[in-house]
Amino acid sequence: MELVEQLSTSERCQAALALSEAMLEASRHEEWDALTAFEAKRRELMSHIFAVAAEPSEILDRTEFIRRLLDLDQQIISRCESGLRAAAAGLQEFQHSRGAQKAYHDVLTGEVGAS
Numbered sequence: 001m002e003l004v005e006q007l008s009t010s011e012r013c014q015a016a017l018a019l020s021e022a023m024l025e026a027s028r029h030e031e032w033d034a035l036t037a038f039e040a041k042r043r044e045l046m047s048h049i050f051a052v053a054a055e056p057s058e059i060l061d062r063t064e065f066i067r068r069l070l071d072l073d074q075q076i077i078s079r080c081e082s083g084l085r086a087a088a089a090g091l092q093e094f095q096h097s098r099g100a101q102k103a104y105h106d107v108l109t110g111e112v113g114a115s
């Protein structure tokens with residue numbers, strides 16, 4: 001994001017929230033590659049946002065920004081945890097299926113008890 005330096009802090013915050021919304025949407029659709037791409041862009045923005053202390057007049061806005069960001073992150077984390085559980089269940093099912101296939105193969109080839 002070469003243009004990040006040209007944005008005001010307020011614009012950076014808005015862009016970071018928009019990327020967080022995009023991350024949440026990607027997590028809802030289990031588009032994990034898109035989510036990580038959005039997160040990388042957001043990380044760059046965040047490094048610029050927090051590189052400079054907020055002016056006294058910006059404290060309330062910055063506090064609200066952080067609250068909104070944390071709320072979105074909690075939703076994203078929840079979606080990711082659900083996706084992780086689903087992936088783990090799918091892997092477990094796959095491993096069980098592979099075991100059944102091996103047992104069937106062993107019966108067909110007479111290798112039962114050979115391993």
